[in-house]
Amino acid sequence: MRLDLSILLPHLGFLAQGALLTAEACVLALVGSVIMGAFVAIARTSSSAALRRIAFVYVDIFRNVPFIVQLFFFYYGLPEIGLYIDAFTTGVIALSIAGGAYASDIIRAGILAIDQGIIEAAEVSGLSRRVIFTRIVLPIALRTSVRPLGSVLINMILTSSILSTITLNELTGSAQIVVSQTYRPFEVYVVLLVVYAALTYLVSLAIAILHRRLNRDMMEAVA
C-alpha cells in the first residue's frame, strides 16, 4: 500500500482546466436557473390557474427525477429532433432546468415576503405592473434570496460532476483522464474530493459576504 500524492503534480494544469470548465458551466447554469426560476415563480403566483398548474408540474417533475436521467434525456434526445448541441451547452441547459425548479421556490418565497405596503406605494404612483415587477419586486426578492440561491449554486457544483458522463472534461472528467494516465485512482479521487469540498466552502463564504453587502443598505442601522 503506497500513498504518493506527488504523482499528481504534473497534471495539476490539466485538472485546473477541468475546474475552470466546471466553474463556467455552473455560473452559466446559475444564471439560467435564476431566469428560469423567476419565470416559473411568476407563473406560480399568476392569476391563471392553467399557468399555475404547468409551473407546479414542472417543479414537481424536475425535483423527483434523478439528474442523470434528465441529462441523458436531453443529451440523447435532442439530436433525435434535429438539435445537435455540444456536451457543454447540453450540460448547462440540463443544469439550468434542474436548478430552475429549486430556484423558483426560493424566488417565489422571496416575492411573497415583500411588504404589501411597498407594492401599494408603487401602484398608486402610477407605475405599470411590468415596472413594479422588474424595478421593485424582483430586486428585493433576489436580495433576500441570496443565501438559499447560494445553496442551489453549491448543489449545482456537486451535481456538475455528473456531466462527466456525457464526455465533458470538467473537473471530474479531467480527473478520470488523469487516473487513466497515472494508474493512481485513490490519490486522484481523494484529492478531487477535497478540492470539491474546498470549492463549496469558498463559495459559501462568498455567498455570506455577498448577502451582507447586498442587504447592508436594507438592514436597520444600529442607532
Place this chain on the structure above:
Amino acid sequence: MIKVENVKKAFGQTTVLDGIDLTIEPGEVVSILGSSGSGKSTLIRCINGLEKLNGGQITVDEFDVGKPRELAEARKRSGTVFQLFNLYPHMTVLGNITLAPIEVLKKPRAEAEATALALLESVGLGSRADAYPAQLSGGQRQRVGICRALAMQPRYLLLDEVTSALDPEMTAEVLAILAKLAQEGTTMLFVTHEVEFARQISDRIVFLDKGRLLVDLPTQEFFAADGGMAQPRVAQFLSKMRKD
C-alpha cells in the same frame, strides 16, 4: 375635483363604507376625522384605487377610478402618503423620489433629480439624498414619502394617518411641512387623529362614524356648539381625543 358619490365598500360580511358622498375642490384642505373602524383609511384607499368599490362611484377630475383605463389617469393626478411610509428599501432616497417621474411621466433623469433635490431641500433633507431608508429616522422617512408623492406634481395629495407611526417630536416636524404645503395652496385630503392640527389648517372637516358621513362642515362651524358639536357622536369623539 374629486367626487365621491354614494360609495359603498364591504370586506366580506362587514360593511365599512355605507353610502359616502363627498366633494373636494382644488385648493381645499379637508380633514377626515373619526374613530378607528369608521372607514376613514378605506375611503382614501378607494380614492387612489387600492380598494375596489362595492357600490357608488369615485371620479378624480372626471376620471372614474372604477374603470381600469381611467384609473391610470386618475392616479397621475393624486399622490398618496402612507402611515407606514412604504419607501422602497433597496433604493436611495433620491431613487425613491425619482422612480415614478422617470418611469411614468417620462422625465429625463437630470430633470427628475433636480426636482427631487429641490423637494428634499424644502423639507430639510437636502444632504440625505444618497442615504437608504433604513438609515433614516421615522420622521425623515415620512418627509421622503411626502417628497416622493409631490415629485409627481399631483393635483391632490392624499394623506393616510401620516403621523400616527411617529413620536411627538417627529410628528411636529412632519406637521410643520404639511402646514406649509397647505399654505402654498396644495389640495389635501387628510385622514388624521391630530384634531388640533386639523383645526388649524383645514378648510373643512368631515366626520365619519361606522361607515357613514355624519358631518361635513367648514372648520369653524364644525367645532361650534350648535354646528358639528351638536352631533352627540362628534362631541363624544372629541372629548375622548382631548383626554388622550
Place this chain on the structure above:
Amino acid sequence: MRFADFTAFDLVLLAQGLGVNIALFLATSLIGLVIGIAWAIVRYYRVPVLSEVITFVSELLKNSPVLVQLFLVFFGLPGLFHIRVAPVTAATITLSANTAAFIYVIAVSAIESIGRDQIEPARVFGLTRWQVLRHVLAPQAAAFAVGPLIALLVNQLQVTSLISVIGVVDLTKIGNILNMRTLKPFVVWTAVGLLYYAAAKLVALLGTRLENRLRAHSAWRGL
C-alpha cells in the same frame, strides 16, 4: 419484428432495474440511519477527538459529489489495498456513508432542538443516561426530524441512479442498454424518468403517513 423494437420483456427489465435501486436505497438508508444516529450520540456526549473527526468526515461527504465518492471506493480502494471490490459492494459502502453524513446532521439538530430543560429534570429524577435517551430524547427528536428526513430520503433515492456509472445494472443502466438498442431516447428516458418519479412519490407518501402517525403521539403537535 426487429430486435431494435421494444418488447414486453423490456418492462420486466425496467422493473428489475428499479428493484435494484429500491433495494440499495432501503439497505443504505437503514445502515446510514444507524451510523448517522450513532455519530450523533457520540457528538451529544461530546466524546473528545472522535466528535471532531466525525464532524470533519461528515462535512467532507456532504460537500463533495457522490459520483466522486463512488469512484473513490470502487476504483480507489482496490488500487490502494490491492483488493477487488464488486460494484454493488462499492455502491453500498459509498451510499451508506453518504446517507449517514446527512442523517448525522439532521439527528444533531433534532437532539439540540430539545432543550436541556427536558433532560436535566429527567436526570434529577434518577433516570440513567440510556433511559433519558430512550424515553425523553428519542421520541421527540424523531418527531422533529421526520420532515427533513423524508426530504433527504427522497433525494437519496435519486442519488442511487449514479451507481449505474460504476456498472451496477440499475434502472438507469437498463435505460442506457435500451437506448442503445432501440435508439429511441425520448421513449426510453421518459419511461425511466416516470419510474423514478413514481418511486420518489411513493417514498414521500409513506413518509408523510409516518410523519402524521408520529406527530399524533408527540407533544409537538403545533410545530
